[in-house]
Every structure is written in structure tokens, then in C-alpha cells.
Amino acid sequence: MSAIGLNHFLALGAVLFCLGTYGVLTRRNAIAVLLSLELMFNAVNLNLVAFARFMPNLDGVVLAVFVIAVAAAEATVGVALVLSIYRNFRHIDLDQVDTMKG
Amino acid sequence: MIYDPNPVAFWLLAAMVAGCALAVVRARKLFHAGLALVGTLFAVAGLYGLLQAWFLAAVQVLVYAGAIAIMLLFAIMLTHNMMNPDLKSLTTQPWTAAALCLMLLAILLGGTLSSTWQTAPDTTLSPTWTPKCGFQVAEAIPSVQALGFRLLDPFTLPFEMVSVLILVSLIGALVVARRNPALPEAPEGREEKAP
Incomplete structure (x- = not known):
């Protein structure tokens, strides 16, 4: 088995990011879309930490901490929006929330 | 020397990340997707540990798996009949999206793997x-x-x-x-x- 290098982590990050993109594109349920978004955040973070370790430079880890904080804020607002939509529509299927469609 | 992580640990964690992430996007019950997300987050925390980012591994478990994922699970339980296998309405256009994502993956992998990154020793x-x-x-x-x-x-x-x-x-x-x-x-x- 060959040694694990930076490229292995980057490839895993790419796979994770594409799985997240797939989820965002295919899921109808708003919460499922939020779950897939978290996958994409994690892919980016994985790349940042891998670069930080192999370059090596601490700034990547600092940036990953900021990404986690912003992801927490995003998830908070996202869940609040989902609950608000659910209260008004009684479902959270994104392709049926089209009241403002022209 | 260039950092050299344990290959067995890496492949185990990578398999767990990919498998759980696939379950997140393909699970037929939304609650199972949420649980699979928790598994993915724990595996990513393990990868952070493998990369010796100890603080980030702890933050990942505390903030992501502990707070964000649980909040999303709460949202699932508040808005959704938990064990409802909502097969039809959960996914749409799987093949178009799969083709697009495979193209994206090819571009990303081609870009990263053909590049030579300037890695440096720890010192x-x-x-x-x-x-x-x-x-x-x-x-x-x-x-x-x-x-x-x-x-x-x-x-x-x-x-x-x-x-x-x-x-x-x-x-x-x-x-x-x-x-x-x-x-x-x-x-x-x-x-x-x-x-």
C-alpha cells in the first residue's frame, strides 16, 4: 500500500463534495438539502486541513474553524426558515414552494 | 520529513466517509439520512485527528455532530413523519444530477491529481x-x-x-x-x- 499523501485527501474531498452536490440537486425536501450542504462544507474543510498539514501552514486550520462557525450560523437560519415554511405550507418540498413564481 | 499518515486508518475513515455520505444523499427515510450525516461527521473528525488537527477534531465532534446535526434531526422530527418512507417525493431527477456530478467529479479529480502541490517538511x-x-x-x-x-x-x-x-x-x-x-x-x- 503506497503512502498516503495530500492527493488522497484532496480526492476524498472531491468525492464528498460531489456527493453533496448530488444531494442538493436531487433532494426535494428542504432539510435533506441542508444535510447535503453540510456534506459540502465538510469536503471544503477536509481540503483546508489537508493543505494545512502538508504545506505545512497553520492558516488552513484557522480558516476551517471559521468555516465551521459560519456553517453553524447557516444551519441555524436554515432550520428557522424550514420551520417557518412548514408552518405556512404544511410541507417543506422545495419544488412546491412556488407562491412567488411569476 | 513529509507527514505520513497511517494508510489503514485513512482507508477505513475514507470508506466510512464515502459510505455514510452516500447514505445521506440516497437514504429513503429522511431520519436515516440524518443519522448517516452524524456518521459522516464523526468520520471526518477522525480524518482531522489523522491530520493531527486535534482542536478541529474536537470542534467537529462538539459543534457539528453535537449541535448542528442534532438541530437538523430536531427539524426533521418537527416537520416530518419520522419513519415515513417518502419514496416518491424525496428525490427527483436522479440520473441527470448523477451525470452532472460525475462530470464535476472528473473535473475536480483531474485538476487535483494532475497538479503537483508544493508540500514541505514539518520543520x-x-x-x-x-x-x-x-x-x-x-x-x-x-x-x-x-x-x-x-x-x-x-x-x-x-x-x-x-x-x-x-x-x-x-x-x-x-x-x-x-x-x-x-x-x-x-x-x-x-x-x-x-x-
């Missing part, structure tokens, strides 16, 4: 950098101490901005999710939209 980790307060940061690998100094010395402004952002998102979430007594609520029961 070059900013040897001359010392924080303003005068403490010496001893270790070369990203230690918690070094990370803390880094957050407060060159990254002070982003650090403070993130705290403002979290406060704003907290207030915003309260405002958005609050029940508005002036507005009538939709009746119970799933409302089907006329085609």
Missing part, C-alpha cells in the same frame, strides 16, 4: 513566526496553543466578525421562526397543491 512550519505577546510556540505541528495565538494575532478582525455573525444569525433565526399571531396558519394535514 518549515513558520519557524520565525512568534506572536506579539512574546510567548514562544513550541511545537511544529498545529497545536492548540499555536492555533489560539493565530486566532488572536493576525486573525483578530475575522474572529470578531464571526462572533457578530453568530449573534445576528441567532436573532434572525428567532425572528424568522417566531409565530406571528397576526397571520393565520395553514391547517393541519398535508396540503396537496393542485396541478
Whole structure:
């Protein structure tokens, strides 16, 4: 088995990011879309930490901490929006929330 | 020397990440997707540990798996009949999206794997950098101490901005999710939209 290098982590990050993109594109349920978004955040973070370790430079880890904080804020607002939509529509299927469609 | 992680640990964690992520996007029950997300987050925390980012591994478990994922699970349980296998309505256009994502994956993999990254041995980790307060940061690998100094010395402004952002998102979430007594609520029961 060959040694694990930076490229292995980057490839895993790419796979994770594409799985997240797939989820965002295919899921109808708003919460499922939020779950897939978290996958994409994690892919980016994985790349940042891998670069930080192999370059090596601490700034990547600092940036990953900021990404986690912003992801927490995003998830908070996202869940609040989902609950608000659910209260008004009684479902959270994104392709049926089209009241403002022209 | 260039950092050399344990291959067995890497492949185990990579398989767990990929498998759980696939379950997140393909699970037929939404609650199972949420549980698979927790598994993915734990595996990513393990990868952070493999990369010796100990603080980030702890933050991943505490904040992501402990708070964000549980909040999403709460949202699932509040809005969704938990074990409802909502097969038809959960995914749409799987083949188009799969083709697009495979193309994206090919582009990303081609780009990363054909590049030569300038990796460097551990001893070059900013040897001359010392924080303003005068403490010496001893270790070369990203230690918690070094990370803390880094957050407060060159990254002070982003650090403070993130705290403002979290406060704003907290207030915003309260405002958005609050029940508005002036507005009538939709009746119970799933409302089907006329085609």
C-alpha cells in the first residue's frame, strides 16, 4: 500500500463534495438539502486541513474553524426558515414552494 | 520529513466517509439520512485527528455532530413523519444530477491529481513566526496553543466578525421562526397543491 499523501485527501474531498452536490440537486425536501450542504462544507474543510498539514501552514486550520462557525450560523437560519415554511405550507418540498413564481 | 499518515486508518475513515455520505444523499427515510450525516461527521473528525488537527477534531465532534446535526434531526422530527418512507417525493431527477456530478467529479479529480502541490517538511512550519505577546510556540505541528495565538494575532478582525455573525444569525433565526399571531396558519394535514 503506497503512502498516503495530500492527493488522497484532496480526492476524498472531491468525492464528498460531489456527493453533496448530488444531494442538493436531487433532494426535494428542504432539510435533506441542508444535510447535503453540510456534506459540502465538510469536503471544503477536509481540503483546508489537508493543505494545512502538508504545506505545512497553520492558516488552513484557522480558516476551517471559521468555516465551521459560519456553517453553524447557516444551519441555524436554515432550520428557522424550514420551520417557518412548514408552518405556512404544511410541507417543506422545495419544488412546491412556488407562491412567488411569476 | 513529509507527514505520513497511517494508510489503514485513512482507508477505513475514507470508506466510512464515502459510505455514510452516500447514505445521506440516497437514504429513503429522511431520519436515516440524518443519522448517516452524524456518521459522516464523526468520520471526518477522525480524518482531522489523522491530520493531527486535534482542536478541529474536537470542534467537529462538539459543534457539528453535537449541535448542528442534532438541530437538523430536531427539524426533521418537527416537520416530518419520522419513519415515513417518502419514496416518491424525496428525490427527483436522479440520473441527470448523477451525470452532472460525475462530470464535476472528473473535473475536480483531474485538476487535483494532475497538479503537483508544493508540500514541505514539518520543520518549515513558520519557524520565525512568534506572536506579539512574546510567548514562544513550541511545537511544529498545529497545536492548540499555536492555533489560539493565530486566532488572536493576525486573525483578530475575522474572529470578531464571526462572533457578530453568530449573534445576528441567532436573532434572525428567532425572528424568522417566531409565530406571528397576526397571520393565520395553514391547517393541519398535508396540503396537496393542485396541478
